Amino acid sequence: MRKNAVSAKDVAELAGVSRAAVSRCFTPGASISAETRARILKAADQLGYQVNRLASGLIRNESGLVALIASEIATPYRSELLSALTQALQQAGKLALVINTDRSDDSVERALRQAISYRTDAAIFLSGMPARSLSETCLRNGMRLVLINRDEERPGSLRVRIADAEAGRRAVALLVAAGCRRLAVATSSADTPSLKERERGFIEAARGAGIDWTALRGGPTSYQTGQDLGMDLLTRPERPDAIFCTTDLMACGIADVARWRLGLAIPQQLSLIGFDDIAQAGWDGYDLSTFRQPVDEIAAKSVAWLSTVADDHPADLMIEPRLVMRGSLARKNHTVSRYSSTVSSSDSSAM
Amino acid sequence: MRKNAVSAKDVAELAGVSRAAVSRCFTPGASISAETRARILKAADQLGYQVNRLASGLIRNESGLVALIASEIATPYRSELLSALTQALQQAGKLALVINTDRSDDSVERALRQAISYRTDAAIFLSGMPARSLSETCLRNGMRLVLINRDEERPGSLRVRIADAEAGRRAVALLVAAGCRRLAVATSSADTPSLKERERGFIEAARGAGIDWTALRGGPTSYQTGQDLGMDLLTRPERPDAIFCTTDLMACGIADVARWRLGLAIPQQLSLIGFDDIAQAGWDGYDLSTFRQPVDEIAAKSVAWLSTVADDHPADLMIEPRLVMRGSLARKNHTVSRYSSTVSSSDSSAM
């Protein structure tokens, strides 16, 4: 910005009042008479005045900004979560500062330093994890931290988690109930706790059920990795008849490889369950049964916590993913009443 | 933020220098001796000091913030563009303030007012359009405006456009060359100039070619609308054998309806061309020929313009979409050498 914007001083002069009055006019609850208020509002409107949030943030020690720190923000699940968060923040009168990171710790640290330098009221981590020392600096500065789908915790922070392991276990039960006999779990090499938990729950339940199972990890979490995983698993001599994939994005890759490269019918020859319920899971070409991550709920609860009184004790929030039943899961003998209450009908709304 | 963060004063005291010295230490090009610089850096590191950008923005009249104003940010194309823009901004030392809007003019105006109140160095519009009066306020305040895919212009702003009509014309030539005889163009009801231009170019060329054609508009730009458009067009007695769809997202809906509901083979019974080259266009299940919007180029050029000297004359930038040839387009007699130079091989990289 070159030129100076119109300031409270300009408005005060035009309205014939003090700058303090102008400030009060835009401060909810400040004492000001209806008459001067009207005069000021008129002058402000005429001049196109907007309170300078840089200055007010400086004074009030509250910027109104919240940093959203994430990598791969163009990915379906991430962009849906980001959208939900920005909207929830706006409704709460705050604004989102989106900071892109890559997989390096370094970029996460840089992101958080930027957040600190803008004195954001909070930082919400969708990927990565702040170093403990830095997170303590944040805490000292009165900045709030929200960790979504992270496993470690930090003092004074809110951790939002999904019941991942339980979903893995339910996947096994569903597949077994559908008559599948050779199960597989497919995941990426990403070292995130949520993916590992989903895998762990699955393996645990498969072991418990005494059924034939296998686990495979591929590259980064992506459609391409899904293709690789599918190609590997589905060309084995003992081909699995069911795959639980830890993210929908990879499940789409598996589905496409199965159908278009290997000519397998879904669900007749391969049952598939994903995780996230991204928009594409509801598309006709995938029709993927999956566990929905309720992004609106995650966003709403994260933002609500921000206006809660600070407390050094870390808060923890566990969110239940909801099973969304679609066509990718064979329903041969679908008699497990235990899950029927949470089975919802197809929900193909894009975020 | 409750507590006060550590300030330059604290650092100055610890290092035994003046606050001015601390400020110089973090101002590129300011004159400071190597020795005091080192002392200050050490003290700053020890205290976890970060320059307060609220204060420095206030003083230097440059917040380092850029507002990104957009609706439907979880949509594939939008999220890819948003990702490219946030990254380009970060590389240029700026940070993105993402403001979500809905379809109303009111929300666009509110978004821009928020941007002004944070004194963002610029506002980039991916959707919607600022009212002329407000955009003048921005200009007066020295704030830069970038309009992506908008048709109107505003004084002092950069307008980035895609050669939309030309793509529509090329689609006709490609489809005719592929041996298609009954063409259709499918678009949404969205009143955006880019979609209308794509449609217009198509109709113009189809008329010129003297070929059988039809045009259909559906609801909002979405996968679901694509399905509706596909169902409508493909169940007509005179079923089109080729559809140019103004966005990939809708094209995916058409492809799925064609294949999964109507049992049509692509490209044998239906050739399909989309626009955008979203990640899904490269997925096996779609394998969609499309015109790629080079989001990285759009982002890079938009951001580069921001550090250009301001000028009241509106700037205009026309970007050529690149044809990405994939399997959804029949190649019966593919002899149009005119286009071959821009035909690239399959490019299925997700952003």
Added chain:
DNA sequence: CTGAAAGCGCTTACAG
């Protein structure tokens, strides 16, 4: 209810 004054954390001429 209202204004004068102090102060938030910074940058930047101005002297030295």
Added chain:
DNA sequence: CTGAAAGCGCTTACAG
């Protein structure tokens, strides 16, 4: 190269 001082635009006790 360095410090004291002024000033960016705001908010908030403090008097009246």
